Amino acid sequence: MFALLRLSVIGFIVLSIVYIFVSFYSRAKRRGKLEAAWDRGDRDGDWRVDEEDKAGGPFVDRDAYIADGMKKYDGSLRPKLILGVYVVPVFAIGLLIYLTNFA
Amino acid sequence: MVYVKWIFVSLFWLFVLATLHYTLPQNDIVRIADTYEKRIDFGENSIFWAAPDVGNDTTTVNRDVFFIQTIQQNDRPLVYRNEDTGWGWPPYFKFDTSNLQAEATDFKSTKEAAQWVAVRHYGWRNEFLSIFPNAVGVKKVEGPDVRIIPWFNIVFLTVFFAIVWAIWVRWKRFRAARIDPLLDDASDAWDRVEAGTSERRSRLSRWFRSWRGPDSRN
Structure with missing residues:
Protein backbone atom coordinates (compact mmCIF):
# COMPACT_ATOMS: atom_id res chain seq x y z
CA MET A 1 0.00 0.00 0.00
CA PHE A 2 2.99 2.26 0.53
CA ALA A 3 3.72 2.12 -3.23
CA LEU A 4 0.15 3.18 -4.06
CA LEU A 5 0.40 6.04 -1.57
CA ARG A 6 3.70 7.11 -3.10
CA LEU A 7 2.21 7.02 -6.61
CA SER A 8 -0.80 9.06 -5.46
CA VAL A 9 1.29 11.71 -3.72
CA ILE A 10 3.84 12.10 -6.53
CA GLY A 11 1.09 11.96 -9.15
CA PHE A 12 -0.90 14.64 -7.32
CA ILE A 13 2.14 16.93 -7.09
CA VAL A 14 3.10 16.48 -10.75
CA LEU A 15 -0.47 16.92 -11.99
CA SER A 16 -0.89 20.01 -9.80
CA ILE A 17 2.16 21.57 -11.44
CA VAL A 18 0.69 20.73 -14.86
CA TYR A 19 -2.70 22.11 -13.78
CA ILE A 20 -1.22 25.40 -12.58
CA PHE A 21 0.80 25.81 -15.78
CA VAL A 22 -2.14 25.03 -18.05
CA SER A 23 -4.45 27.35 -16.06
CA PHE A 24 -2.05 30.27 -16.26
CA TYR A 25 -1.36 29.58 -19.93
CA SER A 26 -5.07 29.45 -20.77
CA ARG A 27 -5.80 32.70 -18.87
CA ALA A 28 -2.89 34.48 -20.56
CA LYS A 29 -4.14 33.25 -23.93
CA ARG A 30 -7.65 34.57 -23.25
CA ARG A 31 -6.31 37.91 -22.01
CA GLY A 32 -4.24 38.25 -25.18
CA LYS A 33 -7.31 37.57 -27.31
CA LEU A 34 -9.34 40.20 -25.41
CA GLU A 35 -6.55 42.75 -25.79
CA ALA A 36 -6.27 42.02 -29.49
CA ALA A 37 -10.07 42.28 -29.90
CA TRP A 38 -10.14 45.67 -28.16
CA ASP A 39 -7.22 46.98 -30.20
CA ARG A 40 -8.88 45.84 -33.44
CA GLY A 41 -12.04 47.62 -32.35
CA ASP A 42 -13.91 44.32 -32.55
CA ARG A 43 -15.69 43.99 -29.17
CA ASP A 44 -17.88 40.96 -29.78
CA GLY A 45 -21.00 43.03 -29.06
CA ASP A 46 -20.09 43.18 -25.35
CA TRP A 47 -21.91 45.87 -23.43
CA ARG A 48 -21.24 47.08 -19.96
CA VAL A 49 -23.89 46.25 -17.41
CA ASP A 50 -22.91 46.86 -13.79
CA GLU A 51 -23.86 48.81 -10.67
CA GLU A 52 -22.70 52.16 -11.94
CA ASP A 53 -24.09 51.78 -15.40
CA LYS A 54 -27.36 49.90 -15.06
CA ALA A 55 -28.63 51.06 -18.39
CA GLY A 56 -25.78 49.46 -20.22
CA GLY A 57 -23.62 50.97 -22.87
CA PRO A 58 -20.45 50.33 -24.82
CA PHE A 59 -17.20 49.93 -22.93
CA VAL A 60 -15.17 53.09 -22.87
CA ASP A 61 -12.18 51.70 -20.98
CA ARG A 62 -9.81 48.96 -22.21
CA ASP A 63 -9.05 47.66 -18.67
CA ALA A 64 -12.75 47.42 -17.82
CA TYR A 65 -13.40 45.53 -21.04
CA ILE A 66 -10.60 43.05 -20.30
CA ALA A 67 -11.57 42.65 -16.62
CA ASP A 68 -15.14 41.91 -17.67
CA GLY A 69 -13.95 39.39 -20.28
CA MET A 70 -11.74 37.63 -17.71
CA LYS A 71 -14.66 37.45 -15.26
CA LYS A 72 -16.73 35.78 -17.99
CA TYR A 73 -13.81 33.43 -18.68
CA ASP A 74 -13.59 32.40 -15.01
CA GLY A 75 -17.27 31.52 -15.01
CA SER A 76 -17.11 29.60 -18.29
CA LEU A 77 -16.67 25.88 -18.95
CA ARG A 78 -13.02 26.07 -20.03
CA PRO A 79 -11.37 26.47 -16.57
CA LYS A 80 -13.46 23.50 -15.38
CA LEU A 81 -12.30 21.42 -18.35
CA ILE A 82 -8.69 21.96 -17.23
CA LEU A 83 -9.56 19.86 -14.15
CA GLY A 84 -9.45 16.99 -16.66
CA VAL A 85 -5.70 17.10 -16.00
CA TYR A 86 -6.53 15.20 -12.78
CA VAL A 87 -9.38 13.06 -14.10
CA VAL A 88 -7.91 11.72 -17.36
CA PRO A 89 -4.79 10.05 -15.84
CA VAL A 90 -6.91 8.33 -13.18
CA PHE A 91 -9.13 6.81 -15.85
CA ALA A 92 -6.11 5.97 -18.02
CA ILE A 93 -4.56 4.08 -15.08
CA GLY A 94 -7.83 2.26 -14.46
CA LEU A 95 -8.02 1.21 -18.11
CA LEU A 96 -4.36 0.14 -18.07
CA ILE A 97 -4.88 -1.98 -14.94
CA TYR A 98 -7.84 -3.70 -16.59
CA LEU A 99 -6.04 -4.33 -19.89
CA THR A 100 -2.82 -5.56 -18.30
CA ASN A 101 -4.28 -7.87 -15.69
CA PHE A 102 -7.82 -8.85 -16.57
CA ALA A 103 -8.31 -8.58 -20.35
CA MET B 1 31.28 26.01 -27.08
CA VAL B 2 28.91 25.03 -29.88
CA TYR B 3 30.31 21.48 -29.78
CA VAL B 4 29.88 21.23 -26.00
CA LYS B 5 26.27 22.32 -26.34
CA TRP B 6 25.55 19.77 -29.06
CA ILE B 7 27.23 16.98 -27.11
CA PHE B 8 24.96 17.71 -24.15
CA VAL B 9 21.89 17.93 -26.38
CA SER B 10 22.67 14.61 -28.08
CA LEU B 11 23.43 12.90 -24.75
CA PHE B 12 20.10 14.11 -23.42
CA TRP B 13 18.17 12.80 -26.43
CA LEU B 14 20.13 9.56 -26.41
CA PHE B 15 19.05 9.08 -22.80
CA VAL B 16 15.42 9.89 -23.63
CA LEU B 17 15.36 7.46 -26.57
CA ALA B 18 17.07 4.72 -24.53
CA THR B 19 14.49 5.19 -21.76
CA LEU B 20 11.65 4.97 -24.28
CA HIS B 21 13.20 1.89 -25.88
CA TYR B 22 13.55 0.24 -22.50
CA THR B 23 10.10 1.19 -21.23
CA LEU B 24 7.72 0.89 -24.19
CA PRO B 25 6.14 -2.51 -24.85
CA GLN B 26 7.41 -4.74 -27.64
CA ASN B 27 6.22 -8.11 -28.93
CA ASP B 28 8.44 -11.10 -29.69
CA ILE B 29 7.22 -14.21 -31.49
CA VAL B 30 8.76 -17.09 -29.57
CA ARG B 31 8.19 -20.67 -28.47
CA ILE B 32 8.11 -21.29 -24.73
CA ALA B 33 10.47 -24.08 -23.76
CA ASP B 34 10.09 -23.99 -20.01
CA THR B 35 9.35 -21.81 -17.02
CA TYR B 36 11.14 -21.71 -13.68
CA GLU B 37 11.78 -19.58 -10.65
CA LYS B 38 15.09 -18.65 -9.12
CA ARG B 39 16.26 -16.82 -6.03
CA ILE B 40 17.86 -13.52 -7.06
CA ASP B 41 20.27 -11.51 -4.92
CA PHE B 42 20.10 -8.09 -6.50
CA GLY B 43 23.48 -6.48 -7.06
CA GLU B 44 24.65 -3.60 -9.20
CA ASN B 45 21.89 -4.49 -11.67
CA SER B 46 19.14 -3.88 -9.09
CA ILE B 47 17.75 -0.91 -11.04
CA PHE B 48 16.83 -3.31 -13.86
CA TRP B 49 14.57 -5.42 -11.64
CA ALA B 50 10.99 -4.53 -10.80
CA ALA B 51 9.13 -5.03 -7.54
CA PRO B 52 8.08 -7.96 -5.39
CA ASP B 53 4.45 -9.01 -5.75
CA VAL B 54 2.19 -6.23 -4.58
CA GLY B 55 1.02 -7.04 -1.07
CA ASN B 56 4.20 -8.87 -0.10
CA ASP B 57 6.96 -7.52 2.07
CA THR B 58 8.94 -4.97 0.05
CA THR B 59 11.90 -4.69 2.41
CA THR B 60 13.55 -8.06 1.77
CA VAL B 61 16.96 -7.96 0.11
CA ASN B 62 16.37 -10.98 -2.11
CA ARG B 63 13.43 -12.98 -3.43
CA ASP B 64 12.38 -15.63 -5.91
CA VAL B 65 11.70 -14.37 -9.43
CA PHE B 66 9.72 -16.18 -12.12
CA PHE B 67 11.47 -16.75 -15.45
CA ILE B 68 10.17 -17.82 -18.87
CA GLN B 69 12.64 -19.61 -21.14
CA THR B 70 11.84 -19.19 -24.82
CA ILE B 71 13.34 -19.96 -28.22
CA GLN B 72 13.09 -17.38 -31.00
CA GLN B 73 12.35 -18.09 -34.68
CA ASN B 74 16.10 -18.10 -35.40
CA ASP B 75 16.58 -20.86 -32.77
CA ARG B 76 18.35 -18.52 -30.38
CA PRO B 77 17.26 -18.44 -26.75
CA LEU B 78 15.56 -15.50 -25.06
CA VAL B 79 14.82 -15.57 -21.34
CA TYR B 80 12.24 -13.31 -19.75
CA ARG B 81 11.71 -12.48 -16.13
CA ASN B 82 8.15 -12.26 -14.89
CA GLU B 83 7.71 -9.71 -12.12
CA ASP B 84 5.00 -7.38 -10.85
CA THR B 85 5.57 -3.73 -11.63
CA GLY B 86 2.77 -2.87 -9.19
CA TRP B 87 2.24 0.83 -8.63
CA GLY B 88 5.84 1.67 -9.48
CA TRP B 89 7.95 2.35 -12.53
CA PRO B 90 7.50 1.53 -15.38
CA PRO B 91 3.75 2.22 -15.23
CA TYR B 92 2.44 -1.10 -16.54
CA PHE B 93 0.38 -1.70 -13.39
CA LYS B 94 1.07 -5.40 -13.66
CA PHE B 95 -0.21 -7.39 -10.67
CA ASP B 96 -0.94 -10.73 -12.34
CA THR B 97 2.55 -12.22 -12.36
CA SER B 98 1.49 -15.62 -11.05
CA ASN B 99 -1.41 -15.84 -13.53
CA LEU B 100 0.96 -14.95 -16.36
CA GLN B 101 3.35 -17.65 -15.22
CA ALA B 102 0.49 -20.17 -15.34
CA GLU B 103 -0.49 -19.07 -18.86
CA ALA B 104 3.11 -19.21 -20.05
CA THR B 105 3.58 -22.68 -18.61
CA ASP B 106 0.39 -23.77 -20.37
CA PHE B 107 1.93 -22.73 -23.73
CA LYS B 108 5.01 -24.93 -23.30
CA SER B 109 5.81 -26.79 -26.54
CA THR B 110 8.54 -28.87 -28.12
CA LYS B 111 10.70 -28.06 -31.13
CA GLU B 112 8.82 -30.66 -33.21
CA ALA B 113 5.32 -29.46 -32.37
CA ALA B 114 6.00 -25.76 -31.89
CA GLN B 115 3.30 -23.52 -30.44
CA TRP B 116 4.25 -19.95 -31.30
CA VAL B 117 3.24 -17.18 -28.92
CA ALA B 118 3.66 -13.41 -28.83
CA VAL B 119 5.30 -12.27 -25.61
CA ARG B 120 4.59 -8.65 -24.81
CA HIS B 121 7.43 -7.27 -22.74
CA TYR B 122 9.56 -4.28 -21.87
CA GLY B 123 13.22 -4.10 -20.95
CA TRP B 124 16.49 -5.42 -22.28
CA ARG B 125 18.38 -8.67 -22.15
CA ASN B 126 22.02 -8.07 -21.30
CA GLU B 127 24.31 -10.97 -20.43
CA PHE B 128 26.99 -8.77 -18.86
CA LEU B 129 24.58 -7.18 -16.40
CA SER B 130 22.42 -10.32 -16.01
CA ILE B 131 19.26 -8.40 -16.82
CA PHE B 132 16.12 -9.74 -18.49
CA PRO B 133 13.13 -8.21 -20.24
CA ASN B 134 9.99 -8.35 -18.10
CA ALA B 135 7.12 -10.25 -19.74
CA VAL B 136 3.79 -8.43 -19.45
CA GLY B 137 1.48 -10.63 -21.51
CA VAL B 138 1.48 -13.80 -23.54
CA LYS B 139 -0.83 -14.53 -26.46
CA LYS B 140 -1.19 -17.46 -28.86
CA VAL B 141 -0.36 -16.63 -32.51
CA GLU B 142 -0.84 -18.53 -35.78
CA GLY B 143 2.78 -18.99 -36.71
CA PRO B 144 6.31 -17.63 -36.44
CA ASP B 145 5.78 -15.04 -39.21
CA VAL B 146 2.86 -13.15 -37.65
CA ARG B 147 3.27 -9.40 -37.81
CA ILE B 148 1.97 -7.37 -34.86
CA ILE B 149 1.40 -3.66 -35.46
CA PRO B 150 2.47 -1.71 -32.35
CA TRP B 151 -0.57 0.58 -32.17
CA PHE B 152 0.11 1.64 -28.61
CA ASN B 153 3.66 2.73 -29.42
CA ILE B 154 2.54 4.58 -32.56
CA VAL B 155 -0.07 6.55 -30.64
CA PHE B 156 2.15 7.10 -27.59
CA LEU B 157 5.17 8.32 -29.54
Missing part, protein backbone atom coordinates in the same frame (compact mmCIF):
# COMPACT_ATOMS: atom_id res chain seq x y z
CA THR B 158 3.04 10.59 -31.74
CA VAL B 159 1.41 12.20 -28.70
CA PHE B 160 4.72 12.37 -26.81
CA PHE B 161 6.61 14.15 -29.58
CA ALA B 162 3.61 16.41 -30.30
CA ILE B 163 3.70 17.55 -26.65
CA VAL B 164 7.48 18.03 -26.75
CA TRP B 165 7.15 20.06 -29.94
CA ALA B 166 4.27 22.16 -28.55
CA ILE B 167 6.24 23.03 -25.39
CA TRP B 168 9.40 23.71 -27.41
CA VAL B 169 7.61 26.12 -29.79
CA ARG B 170 6.02 28.00 -26.90
CA TRP B 171 9.31 28.19 -25.01
CA LYS B 172 11.02 29.62 -28.13
CA ARG B 173 8.23 32.17 -28.57
CA PHE B 174 8.44 33.11 -24.87
CA ARG B 175 12.23 33.51 -25.16
CA ALA B 176 11.96 35.68 -28.25
CA ALA B 177 9.31 37.88 -26.60
CA ARG B 178 10.63 38.17 -23.04
CA ILE B 179 14.26 37.10 -22.63
CA ASP B 180 15.98 38.14 -25.86
CA PRO B 181 14.95 41.82 -25.47
CA LEU B 182 16.50 41.80 -21.97
CA LEU B 183 19.74 40.34 -23.33
CA ASP B 184 19.67 42.86 -26.20
CA ASP B 185 19.24 45.66 -23.65
CA ALA B 186 22.17 44.29 -21.67
CA SER B 187 24.43 44.05 -24.72
CA ASP B 188 23.34 47.54 -25.85
CA ALA B 189 24.26 48.87 -22.45
CA TRP B 190 27.60 47.10 -22.63
CA ASP B 191 28.19 48.59 -26.11
CA ARG B 192 27.50 52.04 -24.69
CA VAL B 193 29.94 51.42 -21.85
CA GLU B 194 32.60 50.30 -24.31
CA ALA B 195 31.93 53.23 -26.64
CA GLY B 196 32.17 55.60 -23.65
CA THR B 197 35.51 54.20 -22.48
CA SER B 198 37.07 54.30 -25.96
CA GLU B 199 35.85 57.88 -26.37
CA ARG B 200 37.45 58.80 -23.05
CA ARG B 201 40.62 56.91 -23.97
CA SER B 202 40.96 58.77 -27.24
CA ARG B 203 40.44 62.10 -25.48
CA LEU B 204 43.19 61.12 -23.03
CA SER B 205 45.61 60.10 -25.78
CA ARG B 206 44.92 63.34 -27.66
CA TRP B 207 45.86 65.22 -24.50
CA PHE B 208 49.06 63.15 -24.15
CA ARG B 209 49.92 63.85 -27.77
CA SER B 210 49.44 67.56 -27.21
CA TRP B 211 52.49 67.43 -24.89
CA ARG B 212 54.68 66.53 -27.81
CA GLY B 213 53.79 69.57 -29.83
CA PRO B 214 51.53 70.15 -32.84
CA ASP B 215 53.76 68.40 -35.44
CA SER B 216 53.64 64.98 -33.69
CA ARG B 217 49.93 64.61 -34.44
CA ASN B 218 49.12 61.78 -36.86
Whole structure:
Protein backbone atom coordinates (compact mmCIF):
# COMPACT_ATOMS: atom_id res chain seq x y z
CA MET A 1 0.00 0.00 0.00
CA PHE A 2 2.99 2.26 0.53
CA ALA A 3 3.72 2.12 -3.23
CA LEU A 4 0.15 3.18 -4.06
CA LEU A 5 0.40 6.04 -1.57
CA ARG A 6 3.70 7.11 -3.10
CA LEU A 7 2.21 7.02 -6.61
CA SER A 8 -0.80 9.06 -5.46
CA VAL A 9 1.29 11.71 -3.72
CA ILE A 10 3.84 12.10 -6.53
CA GLY A 11 1.09 11.96 -9.15
CA PHE A 12 -0.90 14.64 -7.32
CA ILE A 13 2.14 16.93 -7.09
CA VAL A 14 3.10 16.48 -10.75
CA LEU A 15 -0.47 16.92 -11.99
CA SER A 16 -0.89 20.01 -9.80
CA ILE A 17 2.16 21.57 -11.44
CA VAL A 18 0.69 20.73 -14.86
CA TYR A 19 -2.70 22.11 -13.78
CA ILE A 20 -1.22 25.40 -12.58
CA PHE A 21 0.80 25.81 -15.78
CA VAL A 22 -2.14 25.03 -18.05
CA SER A 23 -4.45 27.35 -16.06
CA PHE A 24 -2.05 30.27 -16.26
CA TYR A 25 -1.36 29.58 -19.93
CA SER A 26 -5.07 29.45 -20.77
CA ARG A 27 -5.80 32.70 -18.87
CA ALA A 28 -2.89 34.48 -20.56
CA LYS A 29 -4.14 33.25 -23.93
CA ARG A 30 -7.65 34.57 -23.25
CA ARG A 31 -6.31 37.91 -22.01
CA GLY A 32 -4.24 38.25 -25.18
CA LYS A 33 -7.31 37.57 -27.31
CA LEU A 34 -9.34 40.20 -25.41
CA GLU A 35 -6.55 42.75 -25.79
CA ALA A 36 -6.27 42.02 -29.49
CA ALA A 37 -10.07 42.28 -29.90
CA TRP A 38 -10.14 45.67 -28.16
CA ASP A 39 -7.22 46.98 -30.20
CA ARG A 40 -8.88 45.84 -33.44
CA GLY A 41 -12.04 47.62 -32.35
CA ASP A 42 -13.91 44.32 -32.55
CA ARG A 43 -15.69 43.99 -29.17
CA ASP A 44 -17.88 40.96 -29.78
CA GLY A 45 -21.00 43.03 -29.06
CA ASP A 46 -20.09 43.18 -25.35
CA TRP A 47 -21.91 45.87 -23.43
CA ARG A 48 -21.24 47.08 -19.96
CA VAL A 49 -23.89 46.25 -17.41
CA ASP A 50 -22.91 46.86 -13.79
CA GLU A 51 -23.86 48.81 -10.67
CA GLU A 52 -22.70 52.16 -11.94
CA ASP A 53 -24.09 51.78 -15.40
CA LYS A 54 -27.36 49.90 -15.06
CA ALA A 55 -28.63 51.06 -18.39
CA GLY A 56 -25.78 49.46 -20.22
CA GLY A 57 -23.62 50.97 -22.87
CA PRO A 58 -20.45 50.33 -24.82
CA PHE A 59 -17.20 49.93 -22.93
CA VAL A 60 -15.17 53.09 -22.87
CA ASP A 61 -12.18 51.70 -20.98
CA ARG A 62 -9.81 48.96 -22.21
CA ASP A 63 -9.05 47.66 -18.67
CA ALA A 64 -12.75 47.42 -17.82
CA TYR A 65 -13.40 45.53 -21.04
CA ILE A 66 -10.60 43.05 -20.30
CA ALA A 67 -11.57 42.65 -16.62
CA ASP A 68 -15.14 41.91 -17.67
CA GLY A 69 -13.95 39.39 -20.28
CA MET A 70 -11.74 37.63 -17.71
CA LYS A 71 -14.66 37.45 -15.26
CA LYS A 72 -16.73 35.78 -17.99
CA TYR A 73 -13.81 33.43 -18.68
CA ASP A 74 -13.59 32.40 -15.01
CA GLY A 75 -17.27 31.52 -15.01
CA SER A 76 -17.11 29.60 -18.29
CA LEU A 77 -16.67 25.88 -18.95
CA ARG A 78 -13.02 26.07 -20.03
CA PRO A 79 -11.37 26.47 -16.57
CA LYS A 80 -13.46 23.50 -15.38
CA LEU A 81 -12.30 21.42 -18.35
CA ILE A 82 -8.69 21.96 -17.23
CA LEU A 83 -9.56 19.86 -14.15
CA GLY A 84 -9.45 16.99 -16.66
CA VAL A 85 -5.70 17.10 -16.00
CA TYR A 86 -6.53 15.20 -12.78
CA VAL A 87 -9.38 13.06 -14.10
CA VAL A 88 -7.91 11.72 -17.36
CA PRO A 89 -4.79 10.05 -15.84
CA VAL A 90 -6.91 8.33 -13.18
CA PHE A 91 -9.13 6.81 -15.85
CA ALA A 92 -6.11 5.97 -18.02
CA ILE A 93 -4.56 4.08 -15.08
CA GLY A 94 -7.83 2.26 -14.46
CA LEU A 95 -8.02 1.21 -18.11
CA LEU A 96 -4.36 0.14 -18.07
CA ILE A 97 -4.88 -1.98 -14.94
CA TYR A 98 -7.84 -3.70 -16.59
CA LEU A 99 -6.04 -4.33 -19.89
CA THR A 100 -2.82 -5.56 -18.30
CA ASN A 101 -4.28 -7.87 -15.69
CA PHE A 102 -7.82 -8.85 -16.57
CA ALA A 103 -8.31 -8.58 -20.35
CA MET B 1 31.28 26.01 -27.08
CA VAL B 2 28.91 25.03 -29.88
CA TYR B 3 30.31 21.48 -29.78
CA VAL B 4 29.88 21.23 -26.00
CA LYS B 5 26.27 22.32 -26.34
CA TRP B 6 25.55 19.77 -29.06
CA ILE B 7 27.23 16.98 -27.11
CA PHE B 8 24.96 17.71 -24.15
CA VAL B 9 21.89 17.93 -26.38
CA SER B 10 22.67 14.61 -28.08
CA LEU B 11 23.43 12.90 -24.75
CA PHE B 12 20.10 14.11 -23.42
CA TRP B 13 18.17 12.80 -26.43
CA LEU B 14 20.13 9.56 -26.41
CA PHE B 15 19.05 9.08 -22.80
CA VAL B 16 15.42 9.89 -23.63
CA LEU B 17 15.36 7.46 -26.57
CA ALA B 18 17.07 4.72 -24.53
CA THR B 19 14.49 5.19 -21.76
CA LEU B 20 11.65 4.97 -24.28
CA HIS B 21 13.20 1.89 -25.88
CA TYR B 22 13.55 0.24 -22.50
CA THR B 23 10.10 1.19 -21.23
CA LEU B 24 7.72 0.89 -24.19
CA PRO B 25 6.14 -2.51 -24.85
CA GLN B 26 7.41 -4.74 -27.64
CA ASN B 27 6.22 -8.11 -28.93
CA ASP B 28 8.44 -11.10 -29.69
CA ILE B 29 7.22 -14.21 -31.49
CA VAL B 30 8.76 -17.09 -29.57
CA ARG B 31 8.19 -20.67 -28.47
CA ILE B 32 8.11 -21.29 -24.73
CA ALA B 33 10.47 -24.08 -23.76
CA ASP B 34 10.09 -23.99 -20.01
CA THR B 35 9.35 -21.81 -17.02
CA TYR B 36 11.14 -21.71 -13.68
CA GLU B 37 11.78 -19.58 -10.65
CA LYS B 38 15.09 -18.65 -9.12
CA ARG B 39 16.26 -16.82 -6.03
CA ILE B 40 17.86 -13.52 -7.06
CA ASP B 41 20.27 -11.51 -4.92
CA PHE B 42 20.10 -8.09 -6.50
CA GLY B 43 23.48 -6.48 -7.06
CA GLU B 44 24.65 -3.60 -9.20
CA ASN B 45 21.89 -4.49 -11.67
CA SER B 46 19.14 -3.88 -9.09
CA ILE B 47 17.75 -0.91 -11.04
CA PHE B 48 16.83 -3.31 -13.86
CA TRP B 49 14.57 -5.42 -11.64
CA ALA B 50 10.99 -4.53 -10.80
CA ALA B 51 9.13 -5.03 -7.54
CA PRO B 52 8.08 -7.96 -5.39
CA ASP B 53 4.45 -9.01 -5.75
CA VAL B 54 2.19 -6.23 -4.58
CA GLY B 55 1.02 -7.04 -1.07
CA ASN B 56 4.20 -8.87 -0.10
CA ASP B 57 6.96 -7.52 2.07
CA THR B 58 8.94 -4.97 0.05
CA THR B 59 11.90 -4.69 2.41
CA THR B 60 13.55 -8.06 1.77
CA VAL B 61 16.96 -7.96 0.11
CA ASN B 62 16.37 -10.98 -2.11
CA ARG B 63 13.43 -12.98 -3.43
CA ASP B 64 12.38 -15.63 -5.91
CA VAL B 65 11.70 -14.37 -9.43
CA PHE B 66 9.72 -16.18 -12.12
CA PHE B 67 11.47 -16.75 -15.45
CA ILE B 68 10.17 -17.82 -18.87
CA GLN B 69 12.64 -19.61 -21.14
CA THR B 70 11.84 -19.19 -24.82
CA ILE B 71 13.34 -19.96 -28.22
CA GLN B 72 13.09 -17.38 -31.00
CA GLN B 73 12.35 -18.09 -34.68
CA ASN B 74 16.10 -18.10 -35.40
CA ASP B 75 16.58 -20.86 -32.77
CA ARG B 76 18.35 -18.52 -30.38
CA PRO B 77 17.26 -18.44 -26.75
CA LEU B 78 15.56 -15.50 -25.06
CA VAL B 79 14.82 -15.57 -21.34
CA TYR B 80 12.24 -13.31 -19.75
CA ARG B 81 11.71 -12.48 -16.13
CA ASN B 82 8.15 -12.26 -14.89
CA GLU B 83 7.71 -9.71 -12.12
CA ASP B 84 5.00 -7.38 -10.85
CA THR B 85 5.57 -3.73 -11.63
CA GLY B 86 2.77 -2.87 -9.19
CA TRP B 87 2.24 0.83 -8.63
CA GLY B 88 5.84 1.67 -9.48
CA TRP B 89 7.95 2.35 -12.53
CA PRO B 90 7.50 1.53 -15.38
CA PRO B 91 3.75 2.22 -15.23
CA TYR B 92 2.44 -1.10 -16.54
CA PHE B 93 0.38 -1.70 -13.39
CA LYS B 94 1.07 -5.40 -13.66
CA PHE B 95 -0.21 -7.39 -10.67
CA ASP B 96 -0.94 -10.73 -12.34
CA THR B 97 2.55 -12.22 -12.36
CA SER B 98 1.49 -15.62 -11.05
CA ASN B 99 -1.41 -15.84 -13.53
CA LEU B 100 0.96 -14.95 -16.36
CA GLN B 101 3.35 -17.65 -15.22
CA ALA B 102 0.49 -20.17 -15.34
CA GLU B 103 -0.49 -19.07 -18.86
CA ALA B 104 3.11 -19.21 -20.05
CA THR B 105 3.58 -22.68 -18.61
CA ASP B 106 0.39 -23.77 -20.37
CA PHE B 107 1.93 -22.73 -23.73
CA LYS B 108 5.01 -24.93 -23.30
CA SER B 109 5.81 -26.79 -26.54
CA THR B 110 8.54 -28.87 -28.12
CA LYS B 111 10.70 -28.06 -31.13
CA GLU B 112 8.82 -30.66 -33.21
CA ALA B 113 5.32 -29.46 -32.37
CA ALA B 114 6.00 -25.76 -31.89
CA GLN B 115 3.30 -23.52 -30.44
CA TRP B 116 4.25 -19.95 -31.30
CA VAL B 117 3.24 -17.18 -28.92
CA ALA B 118 3.66 -13.41 -28.83
CA VAL B 119 5.30 -12.27 -25.61
CA ARG B 120 4.59 -8.65 -24.81
CA HIS B 121 7.43 -7.27 -22.74
CA TYR B 122 9.56 -4.28 -21.87
CA GLY B 123 13.22 -4.10 -20.95
CA TRP B 124 16.49 -5.42 -22.28
CA ARG B 125 18.38 -8.67 -22.15
CA ASN B 126 22.02 -8.07 -21.30
CA GLU B 127 24.31 -10.97 -20.43
CA PHE B 128 26.99 -8.77 -18.86
CA LEU B 129 24.58 -7.18 -16.40
CA SER B 130 22.42 -10.32 -16.01
CA ILE B 131 19.26 -8.40 -16.82
CA PHE B 132 16.12 -9.74 -18.49
CA PRO B 133 13.13 -8.21 -20.24
CA ASN B 134 9.99 -8.35 -18.10
CA ALA B 135 7.12 -10.25 -19.74
CA VAL B 136 3.79 -8.43 -19.45
CA GLY B 137 1.48 -10.63 -21.51
CA VAL B 138 1.48 -13.80 -23.54
CA LYS B 139 -0.83 -14.53 -26.46
CA LYS B 140 -1.19 -17.46 -28.86
CA VAL B 141 -0.36 -16.63 -32.51
CA GLU B 142 -0.84 -18.53 -35.78
CA GLY B 143 2.78 -18.99 -36.71
CA PRO B 144 6.31 -17.63 -36.44
CA ASP B 145 5.78 -15.04 -39.21
CA VAL B 146 2.86 -13.15 -37.65
CA ARG B 147 3.27 -9.40 -37.81
CA ILE B 148 1.97 -7.37 -34.86
CA ILE B 149 1.40 -3.66 -35.46
CA PRO B 150 2.47 -1.71 -32.35
CA TRP B 151 -0.57 0.58 -32.17
CA PHE B 152 0.11 1.64 -28.61
CA ASN B 153 3.66 2.73 -29.42
CA ILE B 154 2.54 4.58 -32.56
CA VAL B 155 -0.07 6.55 -30.64
CA PHE B 156 2.15 7.10 -27.59
CA LEU B 157 5.17 8.32 -29.54
CA THR B 158 3.04 10.59 -31.74
CA VAL B 159 1.41 12.20 -28.70
CA PHE B 160 4.72 12.37 -26.81
CA PHE B 161 6.61 14.15 -29.58
CA ALA B 162 3.61 16.41 -30.30
CA ILE B 163 3.70 17.55 -26.65
CA VAL B 164 7.48 18.03 -26.75
CA TRP B 165 7.15 20.06 -29.94
CA ALA B 166 4.27 22.16 -28.55
CA ILE B 167 6.24 23.03 -25.39
CA TRP B 168 9.40 23.71 -27.41
CA VAL B 169 7.61 26.12 -29.79
CA ARG B 170 6.02 28.00 -26.90
CA TRP B 171 9.31 28.19 -25.01
CA LYS B 172 11.02 29.62 -28.13
CA ARG B 173 8.23 32.17 -28.57
CA PHE B 174 8.44 33.11 -24.87
CA ARG B 175 12.23 33.51 -25.16
CA ALA B 176 11.96 35.68 -28.25
CA ALA B 177 9.31 37.88 -26.60
CA ARG B 178 10.63 38.17 -23.04
CA ILE B 179 14.26 37.10 -22.63
CA ASP B 180 15.98 38.14 -25.86
CA PRO B 181 14.95 41.82 -25.47
CA LEU B 182 16.50 41.80 -21.97
CA LEU B 183 19.74 40.34 -23.33
CA ASP B 184 19.67 42.86 -26.20
CA ASP B 185 19.24 45.66 -23.65
CA ALA B 186 22.17 44.29 -21.67
CA SER B 187 24.43 44.05 -24.72
CA ASP B 188 23.34 47.54 -25.85
CA ALA B 189 24.26 48.87 -22.45
CA TRP B 190 27.60 47.10 -22.63
CA ASP B 191 28.19 48.59 -26.11
CA ARG B 192 27.50 52.04 -24.69
CA VAL B 193 29.94 51.42 -21.85
CA GLU B 194 32.60 50.30 -24.31
CA ALA B 195 31.93 53.23 -26.64
CA GLY B 196 32.17 55.60 -23.65
CA THR B 197 35.51 54.20 -22.48
CA SER B 198 37.07 54.30 -25.96
CA GLU B 199 35.85 57.88 -26.37
CA ARG B 200 37.45 58.80 -23.05
CA ARG B 201 40.62 56.91 -23.97
CA SER B 202 40.96 58.77 -27.24
CA ARG B 203 40.44 62.10 -25.48
CA LEU B 204 43.19 61.12 -23.03
CA SER B 205 45.61 60.10 -25.78
CA ARG B 206 44.92 63.34 -27.66
CA TRP B 207 45.86 65.22 -24.50
CA PHE B 208 49.06 63.15 -24.15
CA ARG B 209 49.92 63.85 -27.77
CA SER B 210 49.44 67.56 -27.21
CA TRP B 211 52.49 67.43 -24.89
CA ARG B 212 54.68 66.53 -27.81
CA GLY B 213 53.79 69.57 -29.83
CA PRO B 214 51.53 70.15 -32.84
CA ASP B 215 53.76 68.40 -35.44
CA SER B 216 53.64 64.98 -33.69
CA ARG B 217 49.93 64.61 -34.44
CA ASN B 218 49.12 61.78 -36.86
